[in-house]
Amino acid sequence: MYKTHNCGELRAEHDGKKVILSGWVNQWRDHGGLVFIDLRDRWGLSQIVFNPEHEATCHETATRLRNEYVIKIEGIVHHRPEGLANPNMPTGAIEVIAHAIEIINPAKTPPFYINKEDTVDEALRLKYRYLDLRRQRMQRNMLLRHNVILYMRNFLAKEGFIEVETPILFKSTPEGARDYLVPSRVHPGKFYALPQSPQQLKQLLMIAGYERYFQIARCFRDEDQRGDRQPEFTQLDLEMSFVDQDDILTLTERLMTGIVEDVSDKKILHKPFPRFNYPEVMERFGIDKPDIRFGLELKTLNDLVADCGFKVFSNTINNGGMVRGINAKRCGTYSRKKIDELTKFVRQFGAKGLAWLIVGDGDKPHRSSFIKFLKPEIVDNIVKHLEGEPGDLLLIVADTAEIANNALAKLRDEFGKRLGLVDDDVVAFCWVIDFPLVMWNEDEKRWDPSHHLFTAPMDEDITFLDTDPSKAHGKQHDLVCNGYELAGGSIRIHQRDIQEKIFDLIGLDIEEAKDQFGHMLEAFEYGTPPHGGIASGIDRLVMILAGEPNISEVIAFPKSQSAADLMAGVPTPVMEHQLNDLHIRLQT
RNA sequence: GGGGGCGUGGUGUAGUUGGUUUAACAUAUCGGCCUGUCAAGCCGAAGAUCGCGGGUUCAAGUCCCGUCGCUCCCGCCA
Structure with missing residues (x-):
């Protein structure tokens, strides 16, 4: 014993x-x-x-x-x-x-402290992950992760969901991210793909009549890493039949609220979760995954500066672009050097430059990179529109809507941190809905789905599919938390003719569509209920609840930035005979 | 694919306008002392060709080039 x-x-x-x-x-x-x-x-x-x-x-x-x-x-x-x-x-x-x-x-002296919270080189942590996992921080994170998943299972089971496993070896499709491929031994020259999500399979489970499905699903995407992205990650994937979008949102909201309040020590800032439609969220925050723990909202200055005489502004507007700005409260003390650094900061997001103005006070005039080009009343209007008070730093980007929004959204996040507006004890969820169904892909000269190609258009927008697809909205929903996209889903198309129309719109000809999605199209004809669902990134959720900066802190055996496992030395070369079995010859 | 940061005893850092000598400090490790510690204490010892390779120089941890690893970001991620 x-x-x-x-x-x-x-x-x-x-x-x-x-x-x-x-x-x-x-x-x-x-x-x-x-x-x-x-x-x-x-x-x-x-x-x-x-x-x-x-x-x-x-x-x-x-x-x-x-x-x-x-x-x-x-x-x-x-x-x-x-x-x-x-x-x-x-x-x-x-x-x-x-x-x-x-x-x-007995034990050798460990390569780093087990009993002390101390920063350790990441490569060393990953090499000795079993020792890293022994440390209190990781044990706490793993326990939290377990409790989150346990809560999900219990909650959904009570709501009538059943957990169904779907294949890890499945089908490659050209849509979406790059696939991890697995060569077939039995079928020379053919490949399985690891699932990017169980999307098609869960829809087929709805067609099969299961009505309420969920899965703690491992997903794989062969793309470059970020702090919140690993090549394999875990989603809470769920799908429901005979529901509308509000049913999915309400259920998810109850689930998330329960998780935060039951298994974490974070507080939810807004209940119920605010719902933004896509134009509103872009107007106010410039990004579809805003951190709404703080304000600092973006303002549009187009009307104020359309004919102002300052070419950087007026030309941008004449070319269909946007002039937008934010107010970095009380940052008027910034030196030129610091402002130059901000310029460099926005340049990495494609902005050509950053216009700035430090709001003056009475006898102290404004200082600015651009007021010498503008009439005083226009300057006053800009200050007023950005709610500038003496000592504030106003930052303005003039560019295409996409670049201006993105650059300012990133600036907004940066100043949220710098100004101490981000409360780490708080989680601020919001929904983003009414996304455009498709977005024009200029490189490929075709429409791309903004979510995925099974997303149903709004009923009243179906006619736009033939006339002006840009006007069609999708029954899509994203759940955002503290600036992270935490979940995404939609009501799906459940009619073959509409699905074919979407395939056509995104440039898949009927033969290709049949080749790749024939099983879906065929299934739609055997009595498909209306259905929809959502998939939540469990790693990101646990990361936020644990207060960690990176999802690898809540994954037992994560990969490094270069998608390697430093403990086992994965990936590895394989034996010649293994390649032969798989009918693979390596390029030299 | 591109850009930034980091790499110095086991670990975490300092040292980087090229030369201050024997590369410093903390901690861990090893040995000794110690019956109330819990961040144990005291004494002592050992431990680093400064990621790797090349170059510049009378002289390189320090400068240059390349390379590897980690990391952050852009692209990418329906």
Whole structure:
């Protein structure tokens, strides 16, 4: 027997109890006479005392312990003597006086501290991930992740959902991200693809009559990494039949609210979650995934500066662009150097430059990169429109709508942080709906779905598909939280003719469509219920709830930026005969 | 594919206008002392060709070029 108790549960009421504990030596303190160790298991720490006057051989063994040794001890729980309790430890009222010890396994000195929160080189953490995972931070994150997923399963089961697994080996389609491919041994020259999401399969489950499906689904996308993107990640994927968009939103909102309030210590800023339509969110924040924990909203200046005489502004407007700005409150103290850095900042998002104005006060005039080109009343209007008060820094970008919005949205995030407007104890959810169904792809000269090609158009917009597709809206919904896209979904098309129309619109000819999606089209003809769903990024959700900056902190075995596993050295070359089996010859 | 940052004993950092000597500090490790510690303490020891390769120079941790790794960002991610 290894344990009668765990190391985190012993309290004063266990006084006098004989216990067996097993775990890792978190810290070892040899006082020459007495030896103390803090014994650690997943549940916590207990102090063990070895006294040479009581158990000489046991004490002798204890002097040979080192951190991270795996041991088993037997002993008696005692109240700690007067004044020696440790109020910082949950088990600090007691200690275990050991009378027997077994060293189950010694341990080398770890390459970094297990028992201290200390920054460690990322490559080292990943190489020794099993040691990194031993640390409190990671154990806490993994536990939180477990609780989030457990909550999801319980909640959805109660709501009548059933969990169904879908294939990992499935079909490659040219839509969306790059696929991870798996060559077939049995079918020379053919490949499986790892799913980017179980999209088609969950729709087929609706056609199959399951009505309410969910899955904790691993998804794979072979694209370059970011802090919130890994090549494989986990979604809560769900789909419902006989629902409209509001049903999905309401259910998701109840689920998210429950998770945040039950398993995290974060507070939800807005309940119910605000719903923005796409034009509104772009107008106010310049981006479809705004962090609404703070204001600093974008303002459009087109009307004020259309014929102002300053070519940077007026030409932009004449060419169909936008002049937009934000007010960086109280940043009028910024030096030229600091403003130049902001210019550099917006340039990385394609902006050609950054116009700025520091609001003056009475006898102190405005300082600005552009007012010398403008009439004073136009300057006053700009200041007024951006609600400039003395000491504010107004930042303006004139460019295409896309670039101006994006650059200012990123500036807004930056100033949200700089001005301390971002409360990390808060989660601010919002919905974004009424997306355009399709967006014009200038490079390919065709329409691309803004969500995916199974998204249903708004009923009243169906005629636009033939006349002016840009005017059609989709029954799409995104859930945004603290500036991250946390979930996305839609009501799906459930009629073959509309689905074919969309294929046609995005430039898939009927033969291609049949080749790639024939099974879907055919299925639609066998009694398809109206249906829709949503998929939530679990890694991102847990990251936000854990207060972590990166999803790899909430994934047990994440990949590095270059999509490698540094612990096992993945990916690896394979044996020649394996390639032969798969009918693959490598280019030299 | 492109741009930025980082890489110095086991770990975390300092040192980078080229030369201050023996590359510093903390911590960990090893040895000694220590019966109430819990960030244990005290004494001592060992431990680094400064990621790797090349170059400039009388002289390179420091400058240049290349390369590898990690990381952030742009592109990409329906």
